[in-house]
Amino acid sequence: MTGLKLANVSYSVAGTRLLHNVSFAQRKKGINAILGPNGAGKSLLLSLIHGMLRPETGQVTWDGIQAQKTKLLRGFVFQTPIVLRRSVRANLAYPLKVSGKSNTAAIDSMLELSHLTALADQPAASLSGGEAQRMAIARALITDPEVLLLDEPCSNLDPASTKLIETMIRRFVAGGGCVFITTHDLAQAKRLADVVLFLGAGQLLEHKQANDFFNAPKTTEAKAYLNGDL
Amino acid sequence: MRFILVLLMLIASSTAQAGERFITLASTTSTQNSGLYDYLLPIFTAKTGITVRVISVGTGQAIKIAMNGDADVLLVHHRPSENTFVANGYGIERRDVMYNDFVFIGPKTDPVKIAQFSKARDGVKAIHKARALFISRGDESGTHKRETALWTMANLSPSGDWYKEIGAGMGAALNMAASVEAYTLSDRGTWLSFGNKGNLAMLLSGDDTLYNPYGIILVNPKKHPHAKIKMARIFSNWMVSDEGQQAIGAFTVQNTQLFCPNADPVHNRDVICPASVPQK
Amino acid sequence: MTILGQAAELVVSADAELIGIVGLSLRVSLSATLIASLFAIPLGAALAIWQFPLRQVLIVISTSLMALPPVVVGLIIYLLLSRAGPLGHYGILFTPTAMIIAQSVLIFPIVLALTREAILPLNRDYKNLLDAWDVSPVQRLKTLIWDARFAVVTGLLAGFGRALAEVGAVIIVGGNIAGFTRVMTTTIALETSKGNLQLALALGIVLLSIAVLINAVIHWVGNFGRKYQVTR
Numbered sequence: 073m074t075g076l077k078l079a080n081v082s083y084s085v086a087g088t089r090l091l092h093n094v095s096f097a098q099r100k101k102g103i104n105a106i107l108g109p110n111g112a113g114k115s116l117l118l119s120l121i122h123g124m125l126r127p128e129t130g131q132v133t134w135d136g137i138q139a140q141k142t143k144l145l146r147g148f149v150f151q152t153p154i155v156l157r158r159s160v161r162a163n164l165a166y167p168l169k170v171s172g173k174s175n176t177a178a179i180d181s182m183l184e185l186s187h188l189t190a191l192a193d194q195p196a197a198s199l200s201g202g203e204a205q206r207m208a209i210a211r212a213l214i215t216d217p218e219v220l221l222l223d224e225p226c227s228n229l230d231p232a233s234t235k236l237i238e239t240m241i242r243r244f245v246a247g248g249g250c251v252f253i254t255t256h257d258l259a260q261a262k263r264l265a266d267v268v269l270f271l272g273a274g275q276l277l278e279h280k281q282a283n284d285f286f287n288a289p290k291t292t293e294a295k296a297y298l299n300g301d302l
Numbered sequence: 303m304r305f306i307l308v309l310l311m312l313i314a315s316s317t318a319q320a321g322e323r324f325i326t327l328a329s330t331t332s333t334q335n336s337g338l339y340d341y342l343l344p345i346f347t348a349k350t351g352i353t354v355r356v357i358s359v360g361t362g363q364a365i366k367i368a369m370n371g372d373a374d375v376l377l378v379h380h381r382p383s384e385n386t387f388v389a390n391g392y393g394i395e396r397r398d399v400m401y402n403d404f405v406f407i408g409p410k411t412d413p414v415k416i417a418q419f420s421k422a423r424d425g426v427k428a429i430h431k432a433r434a435l436f437i438s439r440g441d442e443s444g445t446h447k448r449e450t451a452l453w454t455m456a457n458l459s460p461s462g463d464w465y466k467e468i469g470a471g472m473g474a475a476l477n478m479a480a481s482v483e484a485y486t487l488s489d490r491g492t493w494l495s496f497g498n499k500g501n502l503a504m505l506l507s508g509d510d511t512l513y514n515p516y517g518i519i520l521v522n523p524k525k526h527p528h529a530k531i532k533m534a535r536i537f538s539n540w541m542v543s544d545e546g547q548q549a550i551g552a553f554t555v556q557n558t559q560l561f562c563p564n565a566d567p568v569h570n571r572d573v574i575c576p577a578s579v580p581q582k
Numbered sequence: 583m584t585i586l587g588q589a590a591e592l593v594v595s596a597d598a599e600l601i602g603i604v605g606l607s608l609r610v611s612l613s614a615t616l617i618a619s620l621f622a623i624p625l626g627a628a629l630a631i632w633q634f635p636l637r638q639v640l641i642v643i644s645t646s647l648m649a650l651p652p653v654v655v656g657l658i659i660y661l662l663l664s665r666a667g668p669l670g671h672y673g674i675l676f677t678p679t680a681m682i683i684a685q686s687v688l689i690f691p692i693v694l695a696l697t698r699e700a701i702l703p704l705n706r707d708y709k710n711l712l713d714a715w716d717v718s719p720v721q722r723l724k725t726l727i728w729d730a731r732f733a734v735v736t737g738l739l740a741g742f743g744r745a746l747a748e749v750g751a752v753i754i755v756g757g758n759i760a761g762f763t764r765v766m767t768t769t770i771a772l773e774t775s776k777g778n779l780q781l782a783l784a785l786g787i788v789l790l791s792i793a794v795l796i797n798a799v800i801h802w803v804g805n806f807g808r809k810y811q812v813t814r
Binding site for chain 2: 664665666667670671673675676757758759760762772773774775776777778779781
Binding site for chain 1: 704707708710711713714715716717718721725729730
């Protein structure tokens with residue numbers, strides 16, 4: 073079975089169950105948006121899909137293998153970019169260093185892609201929010217992952233940065249990558265998503281093509297959410 | 303600056319601990335602080351090539367160090383303790399080396415007027431009666447043990463606000479006596495070479511109860527096989543030899559001889575001891 | 583002569599004995615700092631990063647040990663190194679080596695506690711990222727220690743300062759032997775006990791100046807590094 077598969081996945085934090093019996097399968101392609109109101113469990117689901125969290129019950133597998141075991145095939149971008157106290161270039165080089173590799177060409181091209189070449193040798197801590205997030209995406213992509221997961225990457229950014237980041241995402245997908253992204257920005261979701269997974273109170277309520285979801289949501293929760301009532 | 307350059311060189315250089323011939327001498331602060339060893343030991347080292355590393359602490363601590371075998375030779379000034387040390391098998395070949403005396407120090411103004419006395423007994427009685435401020439070393443040193451003996455001989459047991467037991471060395475005692483203008487008992491050598499006399503003066507001396515003899519003892523190799531008995535013996539022999547004894551007698555501070563050599567009191571040594579230092 | 587004048591004269595005349603004493607002080611305290619840090623820095627970082635049983639106990643103990651009286655450390659090491667003690671046959675007592683050992687023990691808790699303090703906030707920041715990449719424990723230690731290096735060095739300097747300034751430990755295990763185990767602090771103590779208070783103070787000023795010089799150099803190196811953000 074190729075692609076992502078969740079089977080009866082649940083997860084609790086501090087005794088409270090936040091994800092209930094989530095099951096679905098998704099092929100490894102395109103942009104998949106995870107939507108839902110606050111507290112629905114979107115970030116949690118994203119972390120489980122990546123493999124950095126282990127499900128309490130059930131299984132998360134990629135191509136039949138437990139997600140935890142193949143973490144390094146997937147890149148993750150956090151809502152607030154985590155910046156290593158080093159130069160931008162050193163930040164990009166870090167994931168390669170960790171696996172004992174180095175690839176100056178890849179770093180240079182990533183710097184180009186994220187429009188950060190001019191800032192390459194600046195301390196990453198001095199970057200603006202948008203620049204830091206672009207760096208984080210470039211850093212996540214430097215190891216040539218199959219899948220990129222982004223947790224509300226543009227929530228604090230201005231439209232220009234958002235546009236740049238969406239360009240980077242589309243480029244990645246055009247090159248054969250698969251994306252999972254959580255977002256509150258419905259306009260962004262409409263722009264980017266091929267598939268939508270809609271979560272409500274820890275349960276997967278809808279899973280369909282983006283067009284279908286936006287034009288004809290089935291559940292009341294989804295309708296309310298799209299209306300701005302949730 | 304030259305200083306910085308030399309500093310950097312020193313930090314960079316590794317430990318240069320040559321195959322030095324050395325012995326460890328456990329001795330007292332009174333002999334060290336007077337400057338005797340700084341004067342005496344280079345003469346010995348030049349002659350024999352043996353370096354003497356001096357650990358100078360209170361008599362009690364010096365004896366403990368020798369008992370533990372952390373020294374090769376002991377030089378202190380408390381005969382009863384020395385005898386016990388030898389009797390318990392820790393030391394061998396004890397010899398007399400030199401002597402000086404203890405002196406009473408006090409404020410120049412001498413409120414209790416002990417300077418009029420020639421006997422220590424009268425001095426302590428007067429101090430006790432007047433409850434004059436007195437600094438006691440209180441550290442089981444040779445000086446402290448003598449001070450305690452003086453009170454006992456006068457049938458007195460000092461206690462109260464005026465009697466300050468500081469549990470420290472002679473220097474600390476003198477520093478304190480200088481700053482609060484108190485009386486104290488010191489050995490002559492430390493007093494003469496002391497750099498902070500302030501308003502203190504030597505007030506009472508010359509009584510034979512103030513006689514202060516020093517003994518040198520070798521650490522017993524039967525108890526401590528690692529002890530450098532051969533070199534220690536060379537040192538001990540030199541200290542009681544003509545040359546060593548002459549050197550001891552030749553050591554002066556401010557033109558005053560501090561120690562009287564007495565290894566062989568019978569043999570005439572042509573060494574002049576200050577008249578005020580009692581002969582015994 | 584004023585005390586400052588005397589201090590200046592001591593420095594300018596660069597008397598051989600004084601240079602020896604200063605050199606030994608630096609050698610002993612620098613060596614002790616390096617040795618202690620070799621263990622304390624990775625251990626302090628580990629305390630900051632990982633949960634393990636007894637962690638809280640270790641943290642309380644290590645923080646309290648920062649207040650270890652040097653003379654107590656000196657006594658313990660003396661008892662260990664004395665011929666009458668378990669390690670006596672090495673004959674290390676009353677040598678600079680014994681002094682380095684004693685000061686290493688003294689500094690260790692300081693560098694441990696301060697390294698932990700330095701790494702804690704950084705680990706909080708980096709944790710999710712490093713978890714996502716499955717960074718190995720050794721790599722995690724290296725990454726955090728390097729990125730927190732300025733704060734870690736500050737801890738190191740604190741340890742060094744403590745070593746340079748202490749007298750209780752080195753005087754017991756070193757014996758203050760002239761020309762062999764005599765350092766700045768024990769010389770100051772000795773001159774004080776001889777009543778040469780002005781000389782003692784002048785020596786104190788020399789000691790202080792050296793400490794200031796070293797701290798200034800490290801600070802400048804730090805600024806230089808920060809400014810040009812040495813990349814790795």
